[in-house]
Amino acid sequence: MKKAQVRKNIHVRTGDRVVVLAGKDKGKVANIKKVITSTSKVVVEGVNMVTKATKPNPMAGIQGGLIKVEAPMDSSNVMLYCLSCEKPTRLSHKIVDGKKVRVCKKCGEQLDI
Numbered sequence: 001m002k003k004a005q006v007r008k009n010i011h012v013r014t015g016d017r018v019v020v021l022a023g024k025d026k027g028k029v030a031n032i033k034k035v036i037t038s039t040s041k042v043v044v045e046g047v048n049m050v051t052k053a054t055k056p057n058p059m060a061g062i063q064g065g066l067i068k069v070e071a072p073m074d075s076s077n078v079m080l081y082c083l084s085c086e087k088p089t090r091l092s093h094k095i096v097d098g099k100k101v102r103v104c105k106k107c108g109e110q111l112d113i
Helices: none
Strands: 017-020 029-036 042-045 049-054 065-070 078-082 093-098 101-106
Touching: 017 042
Parallel strands: none
Antiparallel strands: 017 029, 017 078, 029 042, 049 065, 093 101
């Protein structure tokens, strides 16, 4: 039997600005390109770059060779970056106008626009 997939809550969303906490790119500040909820991984722009070998595909116009791509990394290795206080921060939630929004723990600024 197959193991049932469970959707996990991830503290970051696509487009969020984050700081990398672990790995070879520790300390970099970048945006999230993609969130993979089934494995709790995120793809961050320009971070965790790997070299991938590709075969040429003339029909699609793809040239073969070695290309650099961003590999997924665990979501626990990134922390949300608050743009107003310019620091990595944890999240808090508040109800504003009947909607649940994310709020910076350090400065209290609303992160959801």
